[in-house]
Amino acid sequence: MLGKVLTRKRIGDRELRAIANERITILMRLARFEAYNGNMERSRRYNGLANRVAMRCKVSMPYGLDVCRDCLVSLVPGRTSRVRLGPERIVVLCKQCGSYRRIPYIKEKARMAKCQQGQGKT
């Protein structure tokens, strides 16, 4: 479908990316919904399609913590993922493939410490 848009009608880069972003958003929303309802295969499929659209149009996937990078299942805390706080990082476990992602929050901690120090001054 996207290919046809590219070949039949010439559209600008910005327009193309806007369309791509819209479709990626829709697909990821669907993937999340399916993951929530326990339909992992479909969730994977939707995320895979979103990924393909992103690559084709050179748009970055809005991954964040939403999608497991190993098995492409949408991560819904409590349903498909487990979220824990470590001493200096957030640990997200994908319940489907068992892979971990660790996101450090050292910066936030440092900022917090700074705020508490500077409270008297400002």
Ligand SMILES: [Zn+2]
């Ligand atoms: Zn996974």
